[in-house]
Amino acid sequence: MALKAVIFDYGKVLSGPPDPEAWEALLRITGIRRAEFECLYWLYRPEYDTAEFTGRAYWEQIAADARIELTEEAIEELIDWDARVWTTEHLPMIAWSRQLRERGLRTAILSNMCDHVLDRMKKAFGWLNEFDPAVWSYQLGIAKPDEAIYRYVLAKLNLSPRDVLFLDDKQPNVETARALGMRAHQFTTTDELRNYLVSEGLDLELPLPD
Secondary structure, eight states: OOOOEEEEOIIIIISOSOOHHHHHHHHHHHOOOHHHHHHHHHHTHHHHHTTSSOHHHHHHHHHHHHTOOOOHHHHHHHHHHHHHHTOOOOHHHHHHHHHHHHTTOEEEEEEOOOHHHHHHHHHHOGGGGGSSSEEEHHHHTOOTTOHHHHHHHHHHHTOOGGGEEEEESSHHHHHHHHHTTOEEEEOOOHHHHHHHHHHTTGGGTSOOOO
16 A cells, blocks of 8 residues: 655754754753763653653753752753754755655654754744644653554544654664554665665655655
């Protein structure tokens, strides 16, 4: 059966690599060594992405673990720079999503995302409105790879898993999609995605990304 929709992750699929200037600003403000910072940054991200933590609570927890003190001003700066980390664009994938829609396929976003980052993304990127639906974890209090958020986006699309191709940069998220019956692929580069589509015979149904 022909595919009817492609579901995209946002980070490192529709977005480019983390903004290096913003990342360096986070390191500068906290004064935490890079390796420790990266560990703490991701350790509490699930709580931030599901709205269990506010932006303030997230950075306060990191500060407590690192045994540092952050002023109110520093926390506000960190929230702002953290949003900038993820506001880079992966233009070839954005262009491909438009090609898919021109072919009559639907496109959706399913992303683990916190509110402060999404607010900045919406201000920067009008093309986010081209995806329907766009499902963000913090709005539901559920994050990938929990099956519930996949079932939610499928219900919004009113499609069965076999109708969908799912793309994500994290293998555990891809595995959940496959377990539910979707075609799913771990995204790395557009060249590698093109090879995958050809190897699966999907180039007969879908345009290939440039």
